Amino acid sequence: MFPRLVLLAMLALVLPFAPAAAQGRFSPVVQVDDTVVTRWQLDQRARFLSLLRAPGDPNELAREQLINEAVQMNAVRAAGEETSPEAVDAALAEFAGRANLTTEEFVTALGQNGVGEETFRDFVTAGIAWRDHVRGRFASAARNSISRDQISQTLARTGTEGGVRVLLSEILLPTTTPETAFASRTRAAELAQIDDDADFAAAARRFSVAPSASRGGEQAWVALESLPDDVRGIVAGLTPGQTSRPVEIENAVALYRLRDLERVQAGAPSDLAVDYALYIAGPDRAAAEAVKASVDTCDDLYGVAEGLPPERLIRETVPQGALPPDVRGAIASLDVNEATTSVVRGANATVLMLCERKSGQESTVDFEIIGTQLLNARMTAQAVDYLADLRARSVITTLQ
Template sequence: MRCSLWRKGIAGAVSALLIAVAAWPATAQNRFEPVVRVNERIVTRYELDERTRFLSLLRAPGDPRNIAREQLVNEAIQRGAAEDFGIELSEDGLREGMSEFAGRANLTADEFIAALQQNGVSAETFRDFVGAGVLWRDYVRARFGESARDIPRSQVERTLTQLGTEGGLRVLLSEILLPANTPETAAASRARAAELATITDENAFAAAARQFSIAASRARGGELNWVAVDTLPPNVVQAVANLTPGQTSRPIELENAIGLYFLRQAERIAAGTPEALDVDYALFITDGSEGAAARVLARVDVCDDFYGLAQGLPEERLIRETRPAGGLPGDVAGAIQTLDANEAAVITRGGVPAVLMLCARAPAAESTVDFEIVGTRLLNQRLGAIAAHHLAELRAAAFVEDLTN
């Protein structure tokens, strides 16, 4: 009998072990053995297993284990670069990053961590994942932000002529998100939301956000940045579109949350389409002789120089006019997009070479295009490109060794 029980016990232990091995992607012989060396840093099997499980829970596209390895190698390189530059991860920055990430799932950081732990992922894995991103962002801003920030007005204007930017109504909101992940909490949150919806004071709303909100913005009193109304969820648009500054929206049913929005400011801006810019240009049509365009280019530095060249010639040889960018002639519109003020290009007009020069771009008289928004978008794009290029350089120079072979 004892032998039978012993055998059953062994069988049960083996079954449990097989189940554990199936659920765990790597062997459990030594969870903390090194698997990758990155310069002077080590990535352990435990870190790789944890990140793999974390990415699987997030349903990351591709092979979670391959992605996990690449992420951990890059993060080791990024941490080394940040430390060498004297950048340290602050606890406040880490907490804000964790709250922001968890807020995408309408959860607090603690709720998100609890959900991860229920699925076998440690809180430290989440902290490491978010912390690496925050540290790299701070490093890139500190090292490259100042040089990247100097975006010429001409580049912003040229971007507008090529891409445009959204217009319409934009709003400056504060938010309170109340939990509604169970019927009981939803009922309690609806009752609280009904009380908070009567707030008409910005400071009172901020205090309530700090006390009750589960959103990442709670630390800022619920304050959000400017946002175009038509980019908000439809139910939020309906709730805020008719508010006046100083009013709180009605409670809004969101996924696992009850939302309230306080309107701090609102403004209507013109669409940043090409038509929002006036283009001043000069077009000098040459006599068509060989080398005529090159001779003209050599004699003009600014648009007014064309007047000297055009003296005694028929009026149609020189065109100098200001038009909305969207109303330019086709041959001019295509060539002028890439030009800055006082830059010239050669085009063909009527079968002969013509010299085109951009004199100036300026907002149309009725335009309220927000150039700062366009500039910020360009800055973020530039920093993103710089960061990607810099990481590629660091990765190419790094010593990366696979220790599993």
């Protein structure tokens, strides 16, 4: 989307930037503890975000970003940490490179649109300083908390479809009436310019009507071939980190962002092996609930069934596709060693427990790659909580 800056530069000649009155341009608008955010910083950041086509109101987003960055940089300084000029220069070059521009070319394009180099540099510096601070604070503990079993479970949950699997995020905008359709198509054209996972997730939470909106639009791994024809063709043309053009589907216009993809060895979802236990508790549902509450693993059910006819406890490992439909449906929502009493057998209540999921075919995904994905997800969640705590303990005063 950044090549649009050239066009925007031309538009700037027709629609010049109207800064705040000269005497008030450096007046404080927000104070975060001892850090002051000025009107000039706020106006500059809003214009910068507008050029990047960030979703939402650029003024509101700019104010929120600058407050967060003040809180973050205060924490970085309190920890005695510094970001080297070399690291900042490398990050500036990487950011500009997304638009196939050098840092100098990118800064020139910004300047033609009324955005100073210092605004770009401050934005990037705050981002890498916070990233390094969070890594130093949480990475070791987060890495130690991720076990090989968790990685195996993640691989197993993704299924084993042969060929290509994709990891998508989605935004669905309604087109149920002519009015909403027009508004949604206009918004979709803007959101299609997003080139950052976090920005896409924020837009999904704000605008999407899909059930995945609360997760930032994130979906689980899915086989490319299982996608609808019109969607599959669009997604197949993406590379990780790209957002699709708007796609018209039933009652909605959709956007898809490809977060990752992988090739796996031949297989099918039915090749996913499931180790489960089904205990027949009898007609009393309360008795089944009591058993469910008393066991922690599948092996515990052997003690419960001791002395009973062998048909009262079924324990087997079978391909997922061979499971009875009601068991397969109930198992899909269970974690390992989690149980449910939702399955019945005749007049009898049961306790169904998932013992293990096993990939029917070996994925070509490296354990280290999955471990890194889990680590990043965990640190992201910790960083969000950490920032919320820092903000709660900061004195934030709105002055304008």
